[in-house]
Amino acid sequence: MNRLAVGVALVVGAVVVGAAGCSTSNPPSTSAASKSSAVPTTGPTAVATSSNAAANPPSSGGSPGAPDSGGSPGSGNGSPDTPTATDTPIPECSNGQVAVSAAPMTPNKTHSGVQLEFASVGGVSCRMIGYPGVDLLTMYGQPVHAQRTLRGFMGGQPDTFPTPLPVVVKPGHPxxxxxxxxxxxxxGRPCPIAKTILVTPPDLTDTHTLQNDAYLCDMQIHPTGP
Incomplete structure (x- = not known):
C-alpha cells in the first residue's frame, strides 16, 4: 500500500514538472504579440530622419552651385547691363554753348604766343576735338589765316599723340x-602785330572777335586740349 502511494506521488510530480517546463520554454503567443505591438512602427524612421538632418543641416544660402541672393553676374549694381550716369555720352559742343577768351603767353626768344580759352556757358558740359579756326586782322583789316599744326615752340599736342584728342569742356574746367x-x-625785321583775332571753336560756325595783340609772322594754331 505504501509502495502504491509512493508510486502515484512520483507520477503526479513528474506530470507537474513537465507542465512547468513546457510553460517556461514556450511563452504564450499573446505576450510576444503584446511586446511587438508596444514598439512604435514610426520609431526607426523618425530616428533615421533626425540623424540625417543632424548630419546634413539645411543651408540658408541654397544648394551648392546655386546663385546666391546677390544675383547672377551682370545683374547687380554697376554691371555692364545696368545703365549708369557714366554711360550717358557727352554731347558735342554747339553754337552759343562756348565762350572764347585769350591771354598773352610769356615770350620765348623770338617766339610769342596767345592762349585761347574755351569755357562752358550755362553750366553744361560738352565735348570738342580738333583745331579752332583762327584769323588775325592786319591794320588794314585783311585776314591772315593761322596754319594748323599739332605742336610748336610754345606748346600744342604731346609728342605721343599723332592726332588731336577729344576734350570735355566742363563748368569751371575750360x-x-x-x-x-x-x-x-x-x-630779320620786326614782325607786324595784329590787334584783332577772330576765333571759331572746333566744328562750330559762330566766330568770336577778340581784341588781343599777336604777331602775324609764321602764325600757327594747335589743337584744343585741357
Missing part, C-alpha cells in the same frame, strides 16, 4: 589752345 608766331620776319 579747354585751351595755343596760338603762336614769330616776332621777326625772315629778313
Amino acid at each position: 579747354a585751351h589752345a595755343v596760338l603762336e608766331g614769330s616776332s621777326l620776319q625772315d629778313d
